[in-house]
Amino acid sequence: MVVVVAIVGILASVAWSFYESETLRKNRYEAIASLTTAAQELERVHSDFGSYASSAIPSNSKRGNYAISVTNPNTCGGVQGCYLVTATTQGAQQADKKCTTFTLDNLGLKKSYDDSNTATTSCWSQ
Numbered sequence: 001m002v003v004v005v006a007i008v009g010i011l012a013s014v015a016w017s018f019y020e021s022e023t024l025r026k027n028r029y030e031a032i033a034s035l036t037t038a039a040q041e042l043e044r045v046h047s048d049f050g051s052y053a054s055s056a057i058p059s060n061s062k063r064g065n066y067a068i069s070v071t072n073p074n075t076c077g078g079v080q081g082c083y084l085v086t087a088t089t090q091g092a093q094q095a096d097k098k099c100t101t102f103t104l105d106n107l108g109l110k111k112s113y114d115d116s117n118t119a120t121t122s123c124w125s126q
Helices: 002-049 091-095
Strands: 066-071 084-089 101-105 110-113
Touching (some): 002 084
């Protein structure tokens, strides 16, 4: 009986670990959706008013797993008409060490970084 309980315990811990990693991975779609929505809103505002205004962009993703920010609306390093939208993990999603930051710019360039700020290639292609 003790052996059976031990085996069940081991299987449960493996299953729980897999569940947690899959939840973190699936939550990354929240960052991607938030950045895409923010970029669409910025482009709509630019189309209507001729400049990017970030005031309409929420500061958190829909379920709160990511903080959303817009860097340098209108001027990026002296270049007119650009923006960089960033999603950074917060709350429980901070346990995701593989994809902690996502970015999307006005040219559609998508980047992501791990917890050591090293560029990653797999985060946007979930």
